[in-house]
Amino acid sequence: MTTTAHANRPIVGVIGLGIMGSAMAANLVKAGFEVFGYDPVAASRQRLKKAGGHACKSVGEVAQHATHLLLSLPSEAALDQVCAELMATGLKGLIAAETSTLPEVCKQRNKTALAQHRITLLDCPLSGTGAQALTRDLAVYASGNAKAIRAMHAVFAGFARARYDVGDFGNGMRMKLVANLLVAIHNVSSAEAILMGARAGLDPATIVKVVADGAGGSRMLQVRGPMMVDRSWEDATMKVSTWQKDMALIQALLQATDTPAPLFAATQPIYNAAMAMGHGMNDTASVYDVLERLTQKAPRTKKRK
Structure with a gap:
């Protein structure tokens, strides 16, 4: 697995490069992070490349490069699929912050499954629109494992103006x-x-x-x-x-x-x-x-x- 390329900054993986994900990835690049990303839509991957990030061909490829992941996904089915692909990599120690607005029961189900593979899922939805995401005018509602949230602090600061640690998983x-x-x-x-x-x-x-x-x-x-x-x-x-x-x-x-x-x-x-x-x-x-x-x-x- 790749080590950090910038002093004390983790390499970040962004999975899901839609309106929110692409804005987060672009701002992380601007903040000096090395960013790897994946989206099934080719145009979205190309947009990441133009922003200075590295476009990958799969979820697994992103995880091979980055231990700190941001998930920005459109549906429960998409989250289930991405988590299944993360488990299939066999990689341990990954931290994935799920930033979408999805049913808590779906996030909880995937948190439990990932934990069996020593992958930590955080529930971290965002407050803000796509336009606000472009200007880093987002707030992160971070919930879940406190140690993992601390490990993500620098990443959150790279694309959001504020972070609130709101307690147990699901509170986000x-x-x-x-x-x-x-x-x-x-x-x-x-x-x-x-x-x-x-x-x-x-x-x-x-x-x-x-x-x-x-x-x-x-x-x-x-x-x-x-x-x-x-x-x-x-x-x-x-x-x-x-x-x-x-x-x-x-x-x-x-x-x-x-x-x-x-x-x-x-x-x-x-x-x-x-x-x-x-x-x-x-x-x-x-x-x-x-x-x-x-x-x-x-x-x-x-x-x-």
């Missing part, structure tokens, strides 16, 4: 779902506020600038407000279709904890409508389009004689 996902419940609400409320101001005759861009700097501001207004104003939701940093998965996880935790959440419940039809309107591949800022269309008068139907 629970904290992420708390954060995402607020994101769901703040995103829709930002769209409501901008639309009301625009219909009242205010300039939408000015609304975002002024309100974001006051008591009514939120990170979603700062991050997604400009996308709503510019109608640039085709450049997705969080696709509506992907967000539906997160919404389902939040709903499951609400039910499991018997938590009333009327504001969250009120946002669900808006995101469902975005899907129905063809915004599945667009950013969740497209909820603005949903609300805007609700203001349009429906055509009158002719009375039957």
